[in-house]
Amino acid sequence: MIRFLCVLLLLTQSILSFSQEKIKKDSLILGSVRLKDSNYRIKQNKADSVKYFTTDTVLNNVPDPLQHLDNVGFRFIVRELGMNYSQKKHQTDSVQDAVNSLLHYVKNDSIRNMVYYLKEYIETRKTEEALRKLKKQIELEKILSYQPDLPKIEELENDNAWKYHALEELYTYVEKDPVHQWIREISRDSVLLGVKNYLNDSMQFWINNGKQDFKRFWLKKNRRDSIGIWVQNTKDRSVRILVDDDVYQESVQKSKVRGSSGKIKRELPSDQYKLATLGKYKRYSQKWKLGATIGISFNQGHVSDSWSGGGESSIAAISTINAFANYKKGNHTWDNSLKIKYGLLKSGDNGFRKNDDRVELNTKYGQKAVKKWYYSAQFNLKTQMLQGYTYPKTGSRILKSNFFAPAYIIASIGMDYKPNKNFSLLLSPLSAKYTIVRDTAKIDQTAFGVDKDKKVKKEVGSYVNLSHKMKFWDGMELLNKVTLYSNYTEEPKNVDIDWELILTMPINQYLSTKFSTHLISDDDTGSKLQFKENLSVGVSYRF
Incomplete structure (x- = not known):
């Protein structure tokens, strides 16, 4: 009995294996489990299954x-x-x-x-x-x-x-x-379109769904009659044609005239190949150069009463006007400049006081001598606009200066060396200097070297004026102005010095920072050096 069961088991296993070999790979086999409503479960392998519905109960291979x-x-x-x-x-x-x-x-x-x-x-x-x-x-x-x-x-x-x-x-x-x-790739396919004009000139471009490209082309009726067009490839696979703007077209029709015909003989004039007479040429150049710069700068500092280090609050404002008018024609030059500067300062409990007041007019005429040297004559005037006071520790203020009290005038003749527009060196062996105090009743003229019984002091001597401008990056400029004067009649070794240094550092088109120093040495006003320094940030506008 046991042997019979073993033989039966082997036969069953071989039949099952033979039946599985006939089933195609990766096909679906209907399970033998009958579900309600003709619902069958389809199995591919142990890990993959999905449900399908059919009304047929016959076991057939269902394609995946x-x-x-x-x-x-x-x-x-x-x-x-x-x-x-x-x-x-x-x-x-x-x-x-x-x-x-x-x-x-x-x-x-x-x-x-x-x-x-x-x-x-x-x-x-x-x-x-x-x-x-x-x-x-x-x-x-x-x-x-x-x-x-x-x-x-x-x-x-x-x-x-x-x-x-x-x-x-x-x-x-x-x-x-x-x-x-x-x-x-095939969805990006294009159509090649070609355009030809009357003279058989051609242009080719692709029509597709890509970029909207423009192509330039000329439509010609003949060699002297043409009009430009633009051909655009649009996104919807179409062509757009645009004609040049501001073009006027006029159609010309050819017509035949009946009548006798004859040849027209063209005769060349005798002066056909003669050179034309050259006319006079007028050259126009800018003779005058005008300009001006207006600026105002502020400086402010606040110190509270409880500040342990002490100090005073202050506010200051300085306004400047620099104007120039320069003329040049041929070998002649005439340079004119006007500089006006005025400033106020308020410190602590004191009221506003003047801390800067200056008016300077300078005019210089030159005629070219040789290369970069010019024969020159210069006139220079320096004074102030308003009254100036000294403030002693005790007592009321004392009037020190006023308009044309003092005023300095220098007239000189000499040679001017100008290698370029940023450098000028005037050497004058003969010059006259005038010191003027207009109001001697209220102002002590002896403080400016004028005698007690006079209002004007005259001097004759030599004069040197140096002006040099250096330009750095981003509009930064350094202006160096030095004036030297020596009196022939009174102590010529004691040279009067007037040295001004101005550094301009622009922030933007209108804002700029300026640092300036001014040193004066003049025996007529005392033996000590006069020095003034100023740092300001302000607004400037150039004409």
């Missing part, structure tokens, strides 16, 4: 709809994604639509469906848009998957990781699929 996919693992991914991203009522998701569009492409293997798919792809390009959306989602999943500070949840982590790898596999398959690449 994903049979065209050679990779069994990718088939499983497609089925799982189809169930996870199935359409739900009253719910829209761009990523879900993108996944379903790509799954529709993967599952579609019919020739008819692929033809319709190709037409829809070219017209709507949904697949390309779906690939872009899916790529963004994959990059987003990469970022979200890397969160080392958050606690890890194994179930959610595994589910998100699986979806991320599945989406990446789907994107890679569609992107690298040769059929999809071929469809992408």
